[in-house]
Amino acid sequence: MTLILPTISFLILMPTIDAKLAQTITLNNGYKMPIIGLGTFESDPGDNERAVGDAIAIGYRHIDTAYFYKNEKEVGNAVRTKIAEGLIKREDIFVTTKLWSTFHEPGYVEKAFKRSFDNLNLTYIDLYLIHYPVPFQRLLKNDSFSVNDVSSFQLSPVDENGNTLTADVDYLIVWHAMEKLVESGQVRSIGLSNFNSEQTERVLSNSKIKPVTNQVECHPNLNQRKLIEFSTARNVTITAYSPLGRPSSSNGKKLAIFDPKVLELAKKYNKTPAQIILRYTIQNGAIVIPKSTNKNRMKENFNIFDFELSNSDMQFMHQLNNNYRLFEYSSEKNHKYYPFNIEF
Numbered sequence: 001m002t003l004i005l006p007t008i009s010f011l012i013l014m015p016t017i018d019a020k021l022a023q024t025i026t027l028n029n030g031y032k033m034p035i036i037g038l039g040t041f042e043s044d045p046g047d048n049e050r051a052v053g054d055a056i057a058i059g060y061r062h063i064d065t066a067y068f069y070k071n072e073k074e075v076g077n078a079v080r081t082k083i084a085e086g087l088i089k090r091e092d093i094f095v096t097t098k099l100w101s102t103f104h105e106p107g108y109v110e111k112a113f114k115r116s117f118d119n120l121n122l123t124y125i126d127l128y129l130i131h132y133p134v135p136f137q138r139l140l141k142n143d144s145f146s147v148n149d150v151s152s153f154q155l156s157p158v159d160e161n162g163n164t165l166t167a168d169v170d171y172l173i174v175w176h177a178m179e180k181l182v183e184s185g186q187v188r189s190i191g192l193s194n195f196n197s198e199q200t201e202r203v204l205s206n207s208k209i210k211p212v213t214n215q216v217e218c219h220p221n222l223n224q225r226k227l228i229e230f231s232t233a234r235n236v237t238i239t240a241y242s243p244l245g246r247p248s249s250s251n252g253k254k255l256a257i258f259d260p261k262v263l264e265l266a267k268k269y270n271k272t273p274a275q276i277i278l279r280y281t282i283q284n285g286a287i288v289i290p291k292s293t294n295k296n297r298m299k300e301n302f303n304i305f306d307f308e309l310s311n312s313d314m315q316f317m318h319q320l321n322n323n324y325r326l327f328e329y330s331s332e333k334n335h336k337y338y339p340f341n342i343e344f
């Protein structure tokens, strides 16, 4: 079956295992990004390298990590192992990592990037994102550490009441430092994460290099239709994080993945609810990065390119949206760069 999606270019399907690889979208700088990737947040540290290796063997060609996840070394090891085994070449795989909020100040963007670059050890990084527009204070973990070493700083600095200690750094300054990284040749593309439409517009209007994507929470309960429409019109892709809605989260039962009507759809298409949900989000215009360390679920999540939801089923899925946000970051609600105080 040929799939027709306005912004997503598919390779010609051929009856080999490689045919399932590299379903890509062309970014605004010409690089191609696979429209499904493996998420790695909260993957068991001892198991992550194995999981990333399995994902590559299954056919994943896009891995999402972050300095904050503390697993960049494992991701890099797994990719290098698969390159050494001859399964892939470096240019076959797209690796994303992210700048954490404690490193927004001038000088620290470069330091933090260098640490991620060294952790991954993959010649270059495909995509580097500003993880979150709100900057945090840099608090040393322990006075004996060095201020020149980014690992000396707490990742989640909080006051005595548990509220995040935020700072005051304009994300445009951060963006300009990110642009310099592209000029250095160590990273191919740069982008945003958790930015709203106004923040995205401000970056677009004040940059030499445009963000290629904005990675935001996106699943049927928070389908981001307005942000996707806004961003696509400006040639910025949307990458959907938590695309399954983190089914084991405490509010899991509210999620589309458990909706009896989604189960009915799954039966109709001979697919699982997870596959219906991921397929929906791709047809909705986003790139998906489901996390799993389980080989069978990784295969299940990847196997979504041999069917297409009909228009009427897409309409039904759209109705599941109830703007239910898993990641509210409510402790930073009063910060001027808090992104979720406007509609989208």
Ligand SMILES: NC(=O)c1ccc[n+]([C@@H]2O[C@H](COP(=O)([O-])OP(=O)(O)OC[C@H]3O[C@@H](n4cnc5c(N)ncnc54)[C@H](OP(=O)(O)O)[C@@H]3O)[C@@H](O)[C@H]2O)c1
Residues within 6 Å of the ligand: 038, 039, 040, 041, 042, 064, 065, 131, 193, 194, 215, 216, 240, 241, 242, 243, 244, 245, 246, 247, 248, 274, 275, 289, 290, 291, 292, 293, 294, 297, 298, 300, 301, 327
């Ligand atoms: N930029 C940001 O601020 C941000 C925030 C959150 C996440 N992210 C990125 O987005 C990725 C995905 O988001 P996420 O990890 O929050 O949530 P998710 O991918 O929606 O859900 C992951 C959870 O679903 C389970 N799962 C996976 N496949 C399944 C299936 N087919 N059926 C049932 N359960 C399944 C996983 O368990 P098993 O591992 O046991 O399969 C895991 O507990 C992250 O890993 C991270 O890379 C970015």
